[in-house]
Structures are given as structure tokens and as C-alpha cells.
Amino acid sequence: MPQVDQQSEQSESTKVKVVSQTIPRLVVDRILKTKGILFPEGHFEYPVTYEGKVGNHLDTLFVIEPLTQSDAFVDTLVSDICLWLDKEQISFDTIFAPAQAAVQKIVRSLAKKTGASSAFLEYLPQGWFGESLVEGKISPNQNVLVFNGVTQQGRCVGMRLPEFVEKHGGKVVAAAVFAKGTAAGVKDAECRYGSKFYATISVDINVYAPKDCPICSQANSQPLIPWTQMRGAQLRDQKS
Numbered sequence: 001m002p003q004v005d006q007q008s009e010q011s012e013s014t015k016v017k018v019v020s021q022t023i024p025r026l027v028v029d030r031i032l033k034t035k036g037i038l039f040p041e042g043h044f045e046y047p048v049t050y051e052g053k054v055g056n057h058l059d060t061l062f063v064i065e066p067l068t069q070s071d072a073f074v075d076t077l078v079s080d081i082c083l084w085l086d087k088e089q090i091s092f093d094t095i096f097a098p099a100q101a102a103v104q105k106i107v108r109s110l111a112k113k114t115g116a117s118s119a120f121l122e123y124l125p126q127g128w129f130g131e132s133l134v135e136g137k138i139s140p141n142q143n144v145l146v147f148n149g150v151t152q153q154g155r156c157v158g159m160r161l162p163e164f165v166e167k168h169g170g171k172v173v174a175a176a177v178f179a180k181g182t183a184a185g186v187k188d189a190e191c192r193y194g195s196k197f198y199a200t201i202s203v204d205i206n207v208y209a210p211k212d213c214p215i216c217s218q219a220n221s222q223p224l225i226p227w228t229q230m231r232g233a234q235l236r237d238q239k240s
């Protein structure tokens with residue numbers, strides 16, 4: 001079992017709401033207590049500024065990697081997504097997601113369980129999406145479920161992934177994530193999909209453009225931490 005971080009328990013409860021009515025609460029509670037999954041207070045850069053693309057500043061960070069260290073957590077999540085797919089009678093051919101290793105693990109499990117194929121969009125280690133498919137394909141007239149582990153701002157499942165699918169002639173029929181943030185883009189995605197948008201949990205995350213970031217403008221502002229450093233810390237702990 002992944003390590004449990006007792007100290008962050010209290011702040012987690014104020015930042016996180018369980019949205020899914022069907023997932024066993026016991027398991028969600030265990031997931032949320034996994035070390036390195038939630039950083040409820042801080043100053044994080046996501047994605048990391050890279051080759052002229054400037055990342056946003058976040059006051060809270062949710063990282064999907066620790067969840068996928070446990071096969072039991074992945075199984076529980078995938079089973080819950082299947083309950084939602086059945087309830088909403090969502091029929092799809094392909095699952096489309098960023099090629100982030102932790103996300104791919106969830107998608108491969110969901111594809112196996114549903115008999116769907118999977119396709120992955122290039123994903124840069126800094127957290128940016130690339131422009132090309134790295135695995136699988138999107139065919140014309142295919143029904144596609146878009147998936148991501150975490151949507152901080154809603155743009156991935158609300159805009160970027162659907163645009164790519166539509167460019168290749170596919171049709172986006174639904175979207176799913178483990179954790180959704182609370183930024184305006186997430187509300188847009190909720191409007192776009194209605195009940196065809198699944199999230200297990202919702203996390204209060206304020207997302208700022210660097211120039212508007214209130215944390216930066218504080219007198220003794222906390223240093224900006226690239227999100228990859230937090231992901232890296234968790235993975236290093238696992239190995240030690």
C-alpha cells in the first residue's frame with residue numbers, strides 16, 4: 001500500500017469534495033490520504049514554463065501519479081467510470097488521453113474492461129500537450145471518450161483533446177477525469193458535457209496567469225515550485 005500522509009488530512013477535507021455518488025468512500029478516502037497526491041497550500045507552476053510557453057500559477061496542486069501506484073485504486077476508479085458509462089448509456093469506440101504514464105495506466109485498464117481502443121496524444125514531461133498522436137488512432141466517425149487524470153483548468157478535456165478528435169473526424173461523446181479543479185474552464189466543460197462529464201472528486205484550485213498571481217505579489221511571497229518537483233518527490237520516496 002502507498003504511504004499515508006496523516007498530516008495533510010485536515011486540509012484535504014476542506015479542499016476536496018467527492019463528486020461521484022457511486023465510488024466506495026472508503027477507497028476514495030484512502031486515495032486522498034496517499035502521500036504526494038494533494039498539496040493543499042502552496043505556489044506551484046503548472047505546466048512548467050518551457051520553450052516560450054509560460055505556465056500558470058496554482059495555489060493547490062493535485063498529482064495523479066500516486067493513485068496509479070496501487071492497482072486496487074486503479075481498479076476501483078475504472079469500475080466507477082464503468083458504472084457511469086452504463087448509467088448514461090455512453091457508447092464509444094476509443095478513449096483519447098494524453099500520453100502521461102499514470103494516465104495511460106488508467107486508460108489501458110478502462111479500454112480492457114470496455115473493449116474500446118485507446119489513443120494517446122504526445123505529452124511533454126513539463127505538462128504540456130504536444131501536437132501528434134504517439135499511439136493508436138482517431139478514425140473518422142468514431143465515438144470518442146476523452147480522459148485525463150486531473151483537469152486543473154478544464155482546458156484539456158473541454159478544449160484541447162476534443163479539438164484534436166474533431167480535427168481527425170471523430171466525435172467526442174463524453175469526458176472523464178479523476179479530479180476536476182474549480183476554475184472557469186472546468187465550468188465550461190461541465191456546460192459542454194452535462195451529465196456526460198465524469199469526475200470522481202472536485203478540488204478547489206485557483207489558477208492564475210503569472211502577471212495576475214496574488215501569491216507572487218505578497219511581500220514575502222513563497223517561492224514558485226515547478227509541479228514536476230512535487231511529482232518527482234513522490235516518485236523518489238517510492239524508490240527509497
Ligand SMILES: [Zn+2]
Nearest residue numbers: 057213215216
Ligand atoms: Zn505566482
